[in-house]
Amino acid sequence: MTRLDPITAEVVKNALAYASEEMGIAVRNSAYSPNIKERLDHSCALFDRRARLIAQAEHIPVHLGSLPWGLGAMLARGELSGAAMREGEMWIANDPYVTGTHLNDVTVVRPIFFRERLVAFAASKAHHTDVGGAVPGSMWPEATDLFGEGLVVPPMRLVDRDEPVEGTFALVCANSRTPSARAGDLRAQIAGNYTGERRVLELFERYGLDVVEAAFEQSLDDSETRLRAALRSFGNGVFEAEDFLEDLDGKPSLRIAVRLELRDGSVRIDYSGTSRQVRYPMNAVFGVTLSGVHYALRAVTDPTIPMNEGCFRPVEVRAPEGTLLNPIRPAPVSGGNVETSARNADVLLEALAKAAPERVPACSGGTMSNVLIGGERDDGTLWAFYETNGCGMGARSSSDGLSGVQCHMTNTLNTPIEAIERELPLLVTRYEIVRGTGGDGRFRGGDGLVRAMRLREGSASASVLADRHTLAPPGTRGGANGTCGAHTLLRGTNETKLPAKGTVRMERGDTLVVQTPGGGGYGGKLSS
Numbered sequence: 001m002t003r004l005d006p007i008t009a010e011v012v013k014n015a016l017a018y019a020s021e022e023m024g025i026a027v028r029n030s031a032y033s034p035n036i037k038e039r040l041d042h043s044c045a046l047f048d049r050r051a052r053l054i055a056q057a058e059h060i061p062v063h064l065g066s067l068p069w070g071l072g073a074m075l076a077r078g079e080l081s082g083a084a085m086r087e088g089e090m091w092i093a094n095d096p097y098v099t100g101t102h103l104n105d106v107t108v109v110r111p112i113f114f115r116e117r118l119v120a121f122a123a124s125k126a127h128h129t130d131v132g133g134a135v136p137g138s139m140w141p142e143a144t145d146l147f148g149e150g151l152v153v154p155p156m157r158l159v160d161r162d163e164p165v166e167g168t169f170a171l172v173c174a175n176s177r178t179p180s181a182r183a184g185d186l187r188a189q190i191a192g193n194y195t196g197e198r199r200v201l202e203l204f205e206r207y208g209l210d211v212v213e214a215a216f217e218q219s220l221d222d223s224e225t226r227l228r229a230a231l232r233s234f235g236n237g238v239f240e241a242e243d244f245l246e247d248l249d250g251k252p253s254l255r256i257a258v259r260l261e262l263r264d265g266s267v268r269i270d271y272s273g274t275s276r277q278v279r280y281p282m283n284a285v286f287g288v289t290l291s292g293v294h295y296a297l298r299a300v301t302d303p304t305i306p307m308n309e310g311c312f313r314p315v316e317v318r319a320p321e322g323t324l325l326n327p328i329r330p331a332p333v334s335g336g337n338v339e340t341s342a343r344n345a346d347v348l349l350e351a352l353a354k355a356a357p358e359r360v361p362a363c364s365g366g367t368m369s370n371v372l373i374g375g376e377r378d379d380g381t382l383w384a385f386y387e388t389n390g391c392g393m394g395a396r397s398s399s400d401g402l403s404g405v406q407c408h409m410t411n412t413l414n415t416p417i418e419a420i421e422r423e424l425p426l427l428v429t430r431y432e433i434v435r436g437t438g439g440d441g442r443f444r445g446g447d448g449l450v451r452a453m454r455l456r457e458g459s460a461s462a463s464v465l466a467d468r469h470t471l472a473p474p475g476t477r478g479g480a481n482g483t484c485g486a487h488t489l490l491r492g493t494n495e496t497k498l499p500a501k502g503t504v505r506m507e508r509g510d511t512l513v514v515q516t517p518g519g520g521g522y523g524g525k526l527s528s
Contacts, residue, residue, distance in 0.1 A: 004214050012203060012215035013306060016055035019199035020044050024057045027124055027192035032184025034419045035129045035386055039412040042126035043067060044192055046200060048216050049118045051075055052309040062341050062409045063125050064298070065290030066100030068309065070107055071123055073098045074155045085111040085118075090159035090193060092168060092186070094131065095152050097329045100287020102337040103131050103150045104138055104386075106172075108158060108186070110193035114204045119213075122196030124189045128182055130384040132175040135463050136374020137386045139334040141501040142248065144279050146330040151175035159190060177374060177382040223310030228265030230301035231314060234355040236263050241350035242273070245324075245343050245467055248280055248501055252471040254324060256343055260351040269293055269348075271319040271326075280501075281465075283327035284336030284344065289319050292341050295409060296348035300359050335501070338368045338388065338410070339467045345408040353476070358397045362439065362476040362520030364407035365391020365448055367467040369485060369516045373453070373506070375460030377425055385424050387415045392438045392446035392482055392518035394473065401446030401519040403433050420453070427454045434483075434515055441479030441521025448485065448516035460506040462489075468517040469500035479521025488513045 023044035031037040043059035045067045053068045074093055078084055085091060091109045093099050099107045104127045112120040133150035134140045143149045153172065157165050169186065173179035203212050239260045244252035257273035277283045293315060298307065305311060319326035324340060327333065346363050353360035369391065374384035388410050393401035406412055417428045430452035438445030464487050473482035487498035490511040498504060506512065 004211065004218055008207070008211065009215050009218045012207065012212060013219045015199065015203055016046055017306060019196055020046050020055045020057040022199060023122065023124060023192040023196040024059055026195040027126060027188045030188035030191045032188070033129050033181040034415050034423060036126050036185055036188065038415050038419050039387060041412045042124060044124045044196065046196055047071060047121040047123065049120060051121060052220065054216050054219065054308050056307045060411050061295040062101065062288060062291045062337060064294045064307065066287035067123055067125055069287040069290055070099035071109060071121060073100070074107070074109060077155045087111065087113040087116070088161045089157055090190060091155055092158040093153055093155040095154055096146070096285045096333045098155065100285055101125070102334045103152065104128055104334070105337070106186070106189070108189040108193060110197055112197045112200050114201060114209065119204060119209070120200050122193040122200070124192045126185060126189055128185055129386045130177045130374065135372065135461050135503055136177055136384040137372025137463060139281070139370060139372055139463060139465055141281065141335065141463055141465050141503060143281050143332040143334065146332055149281065149332055149334050158186065177384050219306060220308055220310035223306050223308050224313045226305045227301060227311050228314050231262060231267055232265040234262055237355060239351040239354040241347050243343055243347045243350065244471060245282060245340060246470050246500055250470045250499060254278065254282060256324065256347045258347050258351050260348070262355060266314040266316070267297065268316045269318070271323065274319070274323045274325055277322055277324055277327035277331045281332035281335040282324065282340050283331045283333045284325050284340040285333050286319060286326045288337050288341050289325040289344060290317060292344035292348060292409065293317050296345055296352060300349070300352045300356055335465050338370055339465060341409045342366055342368060343467070361396040361401065362394030362445060362479050362522045363473040364394045364401070364519045365468060365482065365485070365517035366473050367391060367485060367517060368410050369514055370465040371512070371514055372463040373426070373460050373512065376458045378457045383424055385420070385426065388412060389451055389514055389516050390414065390449055391516040392448045394519040395439070395441055395443035395445045395479060395522035397522060398443070400444045401438060403438065403447040404449040405446065425456045425458060427456050428452065429454050429511060430513070437483035437518030439473070439475040439480035439482045439518060439521030440525065441475055442523030442525055443521065445473070445475065445479070445482045445519030445521045448483065448518045450513065450515045452511050452513040454511040455506045455508055457508055459508070461503060462506050462512050463503040464498060464501065464514065466500045473517050473520045475520035476522055478524030482518035482520050485517040486515045
């Protein structure tokens with residue numbers, strides 16, 4: 001295929017990048033649940049007809065590798081069943097062993113046709129607050145298999161001949177405690193895909209099939225070239241690192257070990273030595289593992305490189321089957337998408353710090369501090385709430401870490417207090433930075449935060465899924481560790497310490513208090 005003039009190639013590339021961003025805006029503006037419309041817990045991407053990623057919005061890092069991996073798996077399932085995608089359809093799935101994250105993340109895919117020819121795909125992934133399962137929020141810390149975490153949806157049609165498939169909507173809604181929000185959020189994802197389709201077709205109409213497809217190829221090649229050049233700047237070498245996650249008893253027993261080999265602009269990552277999969281939801285499907293790899297490389301090399309399939313070409317990842325980072329179905333995986341992905345990023349960055357120490361900060365809080373609360377109002381209606389909480393960012397080589405921010409594998413906002421108190425029977429009684437929780441050093445780690453919510457009516461189940469309650473976020477180059485996180489339940493004058501991972505019953509007037517860890521410090525303090 002002939003190489004385009006650089007101006008046309010750049011125009012098409014940037015149009016695709018903004019089209020994926022515009023898809024996200026459409027999802028946000030159309031969504032029903034606070035988790036999507038307020039926290040922006042969704043991602044959007046565009047693919048060529050061969051299911052290669054051509055543009056992905058700067059949304060959720062944990063979706064960086066899982067969306068391409070998941071689309072490939074969905075298409076393979078369709079081909080195996082003889083149900084190839086047709087014009088006018090959209091397909092849905094949330095099976096983690098197909099789509100690549102966890103059950104709450106629902107993927108919706110739209111094949112795009114130009115003059116009756118398949119030319120591209122639009123895809124969105126959004127975290128639906130409740131998809132059934134044993135607890136509100138569908139991320140039960142004690143689930144022993146995938147089926148305890150909620151409804152499993154294999155690839156199936158959500159839209160046919162540009163009309164909603166009511167049976168699919170009914171299936172998803174019937175398995176959620178908040179069915180109207182599920183229907184609304186699915187329609188928001190449909191709107192996002194239509195937006196992406198419209199922008200892609202505008203490019204094909206303006207430039208023609210050959211030019212746009214040539215621009216696809218050139219963009220992929222350019223990203224590959226730039227990433228290889230960035231990797232070569234680190235030189236060659238083998239770098240190893242390990243860290244641990246805490247089990248249900250709070251013991252740091254779950255090991256993630258990585259061997260990272262840099263060779264002439266390519267990188268090979270091997271997770272041999274990582275713990276075997278476990279019978280609770282700290283397992284991360286391989287799509288999540290890939291996301292951590294691509295996030296860490298993107299953060300340490302050049303984040304301005306367009307994110308597409310070209311960035312995957314210099315990277316080889318091996319995670320032995322049956323381990324924490326590549327479990328065998330039906331191992332539970334809800335926490336793997338959040339907590340294990342966060343620790344995977346920590347380990348990868350620690351290994352990369354040995355190759356490029358000035359580019360990598362000390363460890364951040366290392367947990368998304370997930371909170372899931374739901375129950376029954378006084379009038380009998382059900383409700384569910386989910387959010388992640390910011391922590392302290394690790395200090396950098398030239399400045400302090402930020403306080404109370406989402407770090408590494410999540411890129412969501414908080415849920416505004418006004419939204420919580422307007423839509424849910426919760427009262428936010430405390431929300432502030434906890435000063436002094438970041439590690440000391442030449443540059444201080446960022447501080448964690450505290451968030452306290454009181455149940456105003458009815459009763460509820462509260463699940464917390466976090467880490468770094470036992471093993472503090474480490475400092476680097478002589479910097480001090482950050483402070484561990486903590487959870488408590490206030491009932492009257494009694495205060496009960498809660499584990500990092502577990503479920504507790506809340507009654508009217510009870511308050512759940514979540515304190516997140518601080519980040520590690522960077523460098524020893526200079527003598528005066």
